Amino acid sequence: MVDVTDKAKKYRDVAYYPGCALEGTGNGYDVSTRAIAKELDLKLTDVKDWNCCGAMEVKNIDPKIQTYLSARVLSQAVNVNKQDVVMAPCNGCYHNLKKAEYDLAHDPKSQEVVANLSSKSGHKNYEAGQAETIHALDWLKATVGEEGLRKRTKGKLAGLKVANYYGCMYVRPRHIFPEKDKGPGSESTSKPHFMDDLLAAAGAENVEFPLKTACCGGAHTLSDSDTSTKLVLNILQAAEASGADVIATECPTCHSGLEMHQVRAEKRFGKKTNVKVMYFTQILGLALGIGPRKLGIHTNISDGMELITEKRLLP
Amino acid sequence: MINISATPIADVTAGSPLTTRFDVIETRIDDIFESGGGVAVKVAAAELLSLGEKVLELWLEARDEKPTLEQKEGFRLLALHRQGARGEPSFNACRETCRELVYHYNLIATEQTSAEAQRQLRLMTMVAKHLCLFVGGKMQVAGLGDFCCAAKPMRADGN
Numbered sequence: 506m507v508d509v510t511d512k513a514k515k516y517r518d519v520a521y522y523p524g525c526a527l528e529g530t531g532n533g534y535d536v537s538t539r540a541i542a543k544e545l546d547l548k549l550t551d552v553k554d555w556n557c558c559g560a561m562e563v564k565n566i567d568p569k570i571q572t573y574l575s576a577r578v579l580s581q582a583v584n585v586n587k588q589d590v591v592m593a594p595c596n597g598c599y600h601n602l603k604k605a606e607y608d609l610a611h612d613p614k615s616q617e618v619v620a621n622l623s624s625k626s627g628h629k630n631y632e633a634g635q636a637e638t639i640h641a642l643d644w645l646k647a648t649v650g651e652e653g654l655r656k657r658t659k660g661k662l663a664g665l666k667v668a669n670y671y672g673c674m675y676v677r678p679r680h681i682f683p684e685k686d687k688g689p690g691s692e693s694t695s696k697p698h699f700m701d702d703l704l705a706a707a708g709a710e711n712v713e714f715p716l717k718t719a720c721c722g723g724a725h726t727l728s729d730s731d732t733s734t735k736l737v738l739n740i741l742q743a744a745e746a747s748g749a750d751v752i753a754t755e756c757p758t759c760h761s762g763l764e765m766h767q768v769r770a771e772k773r774f775g776k777k778t779n780v781k782v783m784y785f786t787q788i789l790g791l792a793l794g795i796g797p798r799k800l801g802i803h804t805n806i807s808d809g810m811e812l813i814t815e816k817r818l819l820p
Numbered sequence: 821m822i823n824i825s826a827t828p829i830a831d832v833t834a835g836s837p838l839t840t841r842f843d844v845i846e847t848r849i850d851d852i853f854e855s856g857g858g859v860a861v862k863v864a865a866a867e868l869l870s871l872g873e874k875v876l877e878l879w880l881e882a883r884d885e886k887p888t889l890e891q892k893e894g895f896r897l898l899a900l901h902r903q904g905a906r907g908e909p910s911f912n913a914c915r916e917t918c919r920e921l922v923y924h925y926n927l928i929a930t931e932q933t934s935a936e937a938q939r940q941l942r943l944m945t946m947v948a949k950h951l952c953l954f955v956g957g958k959m960q961v962a963g964l965g966d967f968c969c970a971a972k973p974m975r976a977d978g979n
Contacts, residue, residue: 673913695916715920715947720913720954732957739953743946746939 512647519590519644520582520636521549524598525557531595531757533801537786538594538641540800544793545649545657549592552578553585558593558601561724569618575605576619579638580631594641594786596674596756600681602638607681609633640675641786642699642755643692651706658792660708665816667788668714668749668780669700670740672721672759700755700785707792712747716740722766723758734773737766741778750812753785760784764806782807791818833874841878842956845871849952853945861937865928868941868948869897872921875955876900879911882959895922914954920947 527535542549555578557563559571579602582591593599608615610633623630639647649657676682676694685692692699697718701711719740722733741763744752754760763782771777783805790800791813802809813819832848833841849871852864873896877887880903892898901918905911924944931937 677913678909679912695919713943715924715943716917716950718916719950722953722957725957729957729960732953732960736950736953736957739946739949743943743950746942746946 518548519592520588522593524595526757530761533804534784536801558598573622576631584629600674603681654706658707661792662707662709668744672756721759721762734766738770751781781809
């Protein structure tokens with residue numbers, strides 16, 4: 506069992522690591538996450554002078570450098586912010602910070618490289634266990650939770666059919682997420698459900714969606730765009746076949762991929778899909794009575810305004 | 821759980837060069853999808869399961885491994901996935917896809933109403949297609965980073 510009370514208190518004031526994507530194409534995710542925090546009176550303090558987590562690019566050239574880059578973010582949170590919980594909404598950042606934590610706990614070579622580079626860069630070393638990395642889903646699940654959302658939203662999302670799409674990095678590889686699969690209250694790596702739980706608490710109807718952890722083809726986007734487009738088209742068609750009005754996302758790479766390849770699928774393959782794509786924080790924000798513009802919905806490529814109006818989700 | 825002893829299904833890729841076998845499988849999956857209510861649902865579900873096995877066989881053969889004939893939890897597909905992920909953890913990214921394929925097969929096998937079975941079949945075709953696209957894409961960039969599927973071209977260039 507997970508100690509829900511401790512987490513509810515601990516996660517109310519966290520170091521916030523938006524990462525590069527949320528300052529660019531994933532801006533709507535950043536804006537809506539901050540808007541929700543404000544509405545729910547949760548404190549987010551940006552990690553001071555944060556850097557890239559190493560993403561995929563650095564990791565593929567030198568995994569140890571990626572470990573260092575992620576470790577520096579954690580060091581900044583611990584030593585500069587003086588905080589011991591880092592919340593990363595981006596799946597790539599979340600994955601990499603968790604991976605760095607795992608490597609630093611288990612691999613002496615990683616410890617050595619990170620200590621050396623930290624020393625050369627003139628900042629304090631980060632050691633495994635000094636901070637806890639959580640996802641935006643962990644953050645909201647523990648703080649406001651389903652009960653809190655039920656009270657605050659009064660079922661505002663009723664009538665909205667949602668396909669919850671987690672993507673592949675939120676739960677994989679399993680060994681870097683030791684807190685998952687711990688029974689009631691914890692997240693599942695094979696059948697993740699935190700997003701389903703939160704949106705259902707706000708009144709949404711979660712549809713049966715078989716591709717919720719399937720790869721979006723994000724890594725193929727530049728090297729093989731057609732494969733990415735086909736993977737995304739298949740996900741979009743599956744969501745529509747499941748009866749979804751909207752796909753809820755929690756990863757900026759997946760989100761951008763779904764939106765951009767939805768457009769490309771029509772141009773390249775003549776396959777049009779109408780399902781909308783929104784960050785789960787945008788949907789929860791609507792449920793909390795926040796206006797679409799304050800949630801950055803106008804910055805999405807997928808135009809959800811008609812759906813928002815039809816489902817009476819305007820404040 | 822349904823124990824499978826499906827009638828052997830013709831290998832749609834037989835005679836095709838390796839490079840086009842994924843296209844052949846994808847086309848067959850699309851045909852099943854497009855046929856809508858025009859197919860015997862349980863037969864189509866068995867074929868989709870078989871196509872999933874074929875996808876994993878291609879992955880294994882490309883790695884110079886002999887595809888297992890064993891079953892895991894009553895399904896060869898799951899045994900093939902386990903074999904394919906051995907020494908290649910990133911292949912676990914399609915583990916749930918394989919399990920979804922089996923899940924939908926079971927739903928269709930036990931479904932009593934034809935409308936619901938048809939709906940499940942549509943979803944199953946998309947799951948099968950995802951497996952085909954994902955593994956096909958992975959084959960193109962075989963070599964792989966520790967997670968990212970697109971790592972190979974960068975490292976192959978020595979950049």
